[in-house]
Amino acid sequence: MKKITLIKGFKDILPDDSPAWRRIESIARDVFACFGFREIRVPIMEKTELFKRSIGETTDIVEKEMYTFRDRDDELLTLRPEATASVIRAYIEHNMLSENPIAKLYTIGPMFRRERPQKGRFRQFHQLDAEVFGDEQPQTDAEVIFMLFHFLHRAGLTQLAVEINSLGCKACRPKFSEAVVAYLKDVQNALCPDCQRRMNTNPLRVFDCKVENCGSIIAKAPQILAYLCGSCQNHFTAVKSYLADLKVPCSVNPMMVRGLDYYTRTAFEVKSGALGAQNAVAGGGRYDGLVSFLGGPEVTGIGFAVGLERLLASLPQAEQAKYQTDIFIAALGDRAQKTGFSLTNELRRAGISAETDYGNKSLKSQMKRADKLNSSFTLILGDKEIDEKQAQLRNMKTKDQQALSLDNLQEKLISIILNSNECRDG
Numbered sequence: 001m002k003k004i005t006l007i008k009g010f011k012d013i014l015p016d017d018s019p020a021w022r023r024i025e026s027i028a029r030d031v032f033a034c035f036g037f038r039e040i041r042v043p044i045m046e047k048t049e050l051f052k053r054s055i056g057e058t059t060d061i062v063e064k065e066m067y068t069f070r071d072r073d074d075e076l077l078t079l080r081p082e083a084t085a086s087v088i089r090a091y092i093e094h095n096m097l098s099e100n101p102i103a104k105l106y107t108i109g110p111m112f113r114r115e116r117p118q119k120g121r122f123r124q125f126h127q128l129d130a131e132v133f134g135d136e137q138p139q140t141d142a143e144v145i146f147m148l149f150h151f152l153h154r155a156g157l158t159q160l161a162v163e164i165n166s167l168g169c170k171a172c173r174p175k176f177s178e179a180v181v182a183y184l185k186d187v188q189n190a191l192c193p194d195c196q197r198r199m200n201t202n203p204l205r206v207f208d209c210k211v212e213n214c215g216s217i218i219a220k221a222p223q224i225l226a227y228l229c230g231s232c233q234n235h236f237t238a239v240k241s242y243l244a245d246l247k248v249p250c251s252v253n254p255m256m257v258r259g260l261d262y263y264t265r266t267a268f269e270v271k272s273g274a275l276g277a278q279n280a281v282a283g284g285g286r287y288d289g290l291v292s293f294l295g296g297p298e299v300t301g302i303g304f305a306v307g308l309e310r311l312l313a314s315l316p317q318a319e320q321a322k323y324q325t326d327i328f329i330a331a332l333g334d335r336a337q338k339t340g341f342s343l344t345n346e347l348r349r350a351g352i353s354a355e356t357d358y359g360n361k362s363l364k365s366q367m368k369r370a371d372k373l374n375s376s377f378t379l380i381l382g383d384k385e386i387d388e389k390q391a392q393l394r395n396m397k398t399k400d401q402q403a404l405s406l407d408n409l410q411e412k413l414i415s416i417i418l419n420s421n422e423c424r425d426g
């Protein structure tokens, strides 16, 4: 039969790699809980409309990268390309504002984008996403950035640098947009075809263009910080000062501009020295207009997303996780196999990781398997040992061997294993 392979751009996370994933997720849960965040789990699929409205019709994600299909009843559905829209949809749908004026939520899971396949980019990738609704104070911006920074630091990322900018508000941002459009009109012909198109659909997206020439044109464009109104200026100054209080290394990047109208005030990215210059591990910002834009109440919002593949790729190479088994029971002969079967499963019930072999193989081949499973102890149990009412316990590291009477064997094994684990951990 022809074998069936993975979908292009998708990836299996194999048993050797999953401990690194679990570790990151568990650090995130610990850190976020300290900051009062609670987990929400939202579906991986939503009505296409949700992403079109939240991410924007003119973005690359919506134009080119979404996995969208028609369901059997003709409804257009999309595999989520990011999590914020779903979290907001749930926040509105479950009327969370009525429970609490401030909601802090996080979610972890797979996202889907049909990007051009390239090294380190996957079409199913994973993000950790955190959002705060209902607090517009600059302390909240600083706190969210601090939490992200602290999490990445605890995860083991080095040379972390935070870049921030302010994108203004409904009052001041339009003036900046106008100035950018006026500037771009003069240099229009030098822009790449994509940017020429963006000029008419969404001019601020020119700031995201990766084409070199566009980059040097945009470097001379008007900068948002010169257009901020008084209250946006105060907010930005306060955010920077709270970040300084928390000793977060932070620099202003006036070129960080998000193309959509509901992005307001603080925008930020975190980069790690371990990655190339373009590769931010995480990014986020304020979106004070988005909740109401999606049909919800007038509630402010701020959040971030961390790319877990990028995060893991930029950690120092973790030791590959091998099998760890507390005990292997090498049972030889029919009666020993029967005893071994119960003993193995009773040990597991008691919280000990135990393995055995049901094939009645030779002692040599069973010892080989015990080595493969990286087991700390092997219990050798043959019909002969059962007749003599004792089994041999071998410590696989020291190679010491001791005879154990079969009376209360299970309790003895548990106590020996737990004692040796204490020595190992201590």
Ligand SMILES: [Zn+2]
Binding pocket: 168, 169, 170, 171, 172, 173, 228, 229, 230, 231, 232, 233
């Ligand atoms: Zn403003």
Ligand SMILES: [Zn+2]
Binding pocket: 191, 192, 193, 194, 195, 209, 210, 211, 214
């Ligand atoms: Zn361009």
